[in-house]
Amino acid sequence: MRKLFSLAFLVLAFVLAFLLYRSIEEPITFADQRALREDAVSDQLKIIRTTQEMYRDITGMFAPNFDTLKQVLREGRFTEVRIIGDPDDPNFDPTTAYDTTYFPAIDSVNALGIDLDRLEYVPYTDDMSFDIAADTIDYQSTKVPVVQVGIARKEFMDRFGDVRFKRYDQMYDPNKPLKFGDLSKPSLAGNWE
Secondary structure, three states, rough: OOHHHHHHHHHHHHHHHHHHHHHHHHOOOHHHHHHHHHHHHHHHHHHHHHHHHHHHHOOOOOOOOHHHHHHHHHHHHEEEEOOOOOOOOOOOOOOOEEEEEEEEEEHHHHHOOOOHHOEEEEOOOOEEOEEEEEEEEEEOOOOEEEEEEEEHHHHOOOHHOOOOHHHHHOOOOOOOEEEEEEEOOOOOOOOOO
């Protein structure tokens, strides 16, 4: 009988040790995975923000979808206008003083190492695309283009995309998107910055 109790206590000790290990391991794994995945997604969002800025330089607007964005970056051109002479000179002739040069946008895209074919896909998902929206708003009596690109954390956090992991970080909300831009004001800031 004494050996049976000893064996039961030994099994109980192993079960409690395992539960203790799991209670310590889960928050550490969550923090590691969260940092890894959010960094990868924010890096991809930074690339998309750069391409949206390029698109705006070409068209004056932001791209409302990824197909349009990629097409313009493949086929569009940047315009550079140089002023020849001094505009403050009284003999300055504005009709002949400007030199316009065009540069293919794809050269800049390639120089930055941006893969347009994988641009819209969220890291750590099965080829899920970012949500994208672009519009024009009235801001301080002026029409300005705005854009917002993002994805809810639960989409790329896999098993950690559950509300129960909020107990390890009170600021964690799997339904809150990781995004840049804002459709209500002209901003390209990312909410991870």
